[in-house]
Amino acid sequence: MRSSRSSVSRTLGPAALAALLLIPGTAAPAGAAGDADSPSLPGIPATVADGRPCTPGSAKKSAQVPWAQSFLGIDRAWELSRGAGVKVAVIGTGADLRRVPALDGRVTGGPDVVAGGTVRDDCVGYGTFLAGIVAGGQQQGLEAAGVAPEAEVIAVRATSKHGATTPEALAKGIRAATESGAQIIHVALSVPSAPKQLKDAVLAAQKAGALVVAPASAREWESGAGASQAENGPAYPAALPGVLAVSSVGPGGEPEAPGTGKGRRSQPRLSAPGVSVTGPGPGGRGQFTGRGDAVAGAFVAGTAALVLSYHPRLTAEQVAHRLESTAYGAVGDTPDPGIGLGIVDPVRALSAVLPEERPQSPSGTRKAAAPAVPPLDPPEARNRALAVAGGAAGVTVLVAFLAFVLPRGRRRGWRAGRAGGPVTETG
Structure with missing residues (x-):
């Protein structure tokens, strides 16, 4: 199962794959640099050290279609649903609601359960980034959404x-999200323990009909919680019953390499893009890149919103079941240690007719039923995107070659369509 997901990365090699996908920090094709199409967007932090200034706005943008967007076939999913009518709570560092056009009309400020009042800003920027991954609007000249x-x-x-949190703060945040009427609650933070207060808050959200999504890991670079997070053991609330734990994968469809960030980890149920992901950030129209299981969780929460909008009668448990049973790579009920039951597939999650949903024949057996839209495996979308990118790269190389060779050939008397030695010009 894993070998098929990594075939593209093995064929192209890490350097070629990174170049084609314009992963930040890698070289870009000539002419791609500049504020309107930057190959090196700044990274969004998960925390800011005490005493340090807040995350500054980005002056860079990329006009490229983000790899994660192509990988998941988001454009295909929009043919069926865009998430209308669904409330998604993102419990994190807040959101910059005054200066980020991608969030206008889509993100509202909920309570600040630590400092009090209502969320208006985001010093760290991580919550702004995650909110944009869930429901950010497409801006003029940019493909990211x-x-x-x-x-x-x-x-x-x-x-x-x-950006520092505690189990008690998370419990208050989950209760606030439940009271706001959120149908999907993405807890974008992890803690090393689950006292009764946190367990009760999660249970109350589930009883209210909300689907709780959480990152499978609590890594140092992701949580900034210090040495206690680096101990072995589960991450919470991901490890609690009924919570949809999510891990991250990169452009090759592979989970992050073991040892990438130390910390606690729970068994994921699903995975989604969480490496070099493009999205909005604080301070204006600029873009950032983010990583981590919380970023992957934002993709799953957004997909759950698509599903619930298209299938409004589903319960939270049924939405989770649909996401898991239609995931790419799903082969049974035993989760893979790295990707869980598979990589979330928005198109299949929306369009597939599950076995239990097929109509029964007079004999009592289930009839096969065609999905509403032909399913699109993420690797197919990825392979096509890479083929196009590879073709463009090949054209670029060819043009450069001809620009170098043809003038030299002409100076030596060569003409197209003629074999042999130099051609002598005649009157």
Whole structure:
């Protein structure tokens, strides 16, 4: 199963794959640099050290279609659903609601359960980034957009100004999200323990009909919580019953390499893009890149919003079941340690007719039923995108070659369509 997902990365090699996908920090084709199409967007932090300034706005943008957007076939999914009518709470560092056009009309400020009041800003920027992955709008000249651009995101802050949190703060954030009427709650933070207060908050959200999504890991670079997070053991609330734990994969469809970030980890149920992901950030129209299981969780939360908008009668458990049973690579009920039951597939999650949904024949057996839209495996979308990118790269090389060779040939008397030695010009 894993070998098929990594075939593209093995064929092209890491350097070629990175160049074609314009992963930040890699070389870009000539003419691609500049503020309008930057190959090196700044990274969005998960925390800001005490005493350090808030994350500055980005002056860079990329006009390229983000790899994660192509990988998941988001454009195909929009043919069926854009998440209208669904409320998604993102519990994190807040959101910059005054200066980020991608969030206008899509993200509202929920409560700040640590400092009090209502969320208006985001010193760290991570919550802004995640809200954009869930429901960010497409801006003029840019291809990047959220998974469910017509969903409503409620930004709840459950951290200090600099991004630190506690189990008690998370519990308050989950309760606030539940009270706001959120149908999907993405807890974008992890803690090393689950006291009764946190367990009760998750259970109350589930009883209210909300689907709780959480990152499978609590890594140092992701949570900034220090040495306690680096111990072995589960991450919470991902390890709690009924919570949809999510891990991250890169452009090759592979989970992050073991040892990438130390910390606690729970068994994921699903995975999604979480490496070199493009999205909005604080401070204006510029873009950032982000990583981590919380970023992957934002893709899953957005996909859940698409599904619930298209299938409004589904319960939270049924939405989770649909996401898991239609995931790319799903082969049974035993999760893979790296990717869980598979990589979330928005198109299949929307269009597939599950076995239990097929009509029964008079004999009592289930009839086969065609899905509403032909399913699109993420690797097919990825392979086509890479083929186009590879073709463009080949044309670039060819043009450069001809630009170098033809003038030299002409100086030596060569003409197209003629074999042999130099051609002598005649009157």
